Amino acid sequence: MLECTTMSTFDADRRPGSRGPTDPPVTAPASIVRPFALMPGAVVDGRYRIAKHLASGGMGDVYRAEHVFMQREVALKLMKPEFSRDAQAVALFEREAQVVARFDHPHVVRVHDCGRTREGLLYLAMELVDGESLHAALSRDIRW
Helix, strand or coil: CECCCCCCEECCCCCCCCCCCCCCCEECCHHHHCCCCCCCCCEECCCEEEEEEEEECCCEEEEEEEECCCCCEEEEEEECHHHHCCHHHHHHHHHHHHHHHHCCCCCCCCEEEEEECCCCCEEEEEECCCCCCHHHHHHHCCCC
């Protein structure tokens, strides 16, 4: 079971001439912002309760979530609906889950679970690693 709420506001990009951080959010059609976004408290597949959105990528979003029964925090990667209907994207996602699940290395996150909701959305539950993002670390450590 998947309970979700669509987001409908966003902050403008921070390009020159864009709105500043103190400006109110701009309202836009949900299809422009993120056509699918889970709000805190939503439950994915009857197993994972969403706590917070962590990041977005080209094919999906990553959330901090908790396994409802085991009470274990996880990083829950959820494939975007438009890709969940694409056979090639599904195959790539499934291969990623299988390959990463085989690794047992301190520098690779562990995969705990993967599945598909009744609505057909693919998800991957992984070890949650708190800390700085790779992007933030690289941005901070760049030497010109």
